[in-house]
Amino acid sequence: MHSHRAVCAAFDASKECARCCWLTQVELASRLNATQTFISKCERGERRLDIVELKQWCEAIGLSLVELAVRFEDACNKRA
Template sequence: MTKPLNSENYKAILRLLREMREELEVSQIVLSERMDVTQTFISKCERGDRRIDVLEFLTWLDALGVPAEAFISRLNRVVQIGKGNPELRQRRSVHKNRNTRS
């Protein structure tokens, strides 16, 4: 079983957080100051070395000025594109079969 920290969907979240930060031209240092954390914290999260909890996620979005709904909508489009990936489809199929067993 894939660990959540390494799952494709979690990686998509991290990629999108970084993409949005870069699109808004916010450095890791500026973001860390807005969140009252260290730049190392931001770096570790973006690399996937540290998992982000839901409160940190919402703080991150707030510090970027991105509504959570906008992020989720964009993430949903990214994940939908991934559904064409045979490896991801196979994982979903296996997971679905496990959930339907009695």
């Protein structure tokens, strides 16, 4: 899978979870001590997260890193 599409699949899964928690980008940014612009860039694939940042992101939306990985795999398989 093309790397940009893979990143999009991961963030589609994380955005879905954030929406289920009724989190806006501003609220998520507050939880991460980041800016709304940072969240937006990550969600659009303009900014990639390292593994530590990804774990923090998952914790902020109430999702384990393992669960995100499972959702990521599912999303990648659906797009293939």
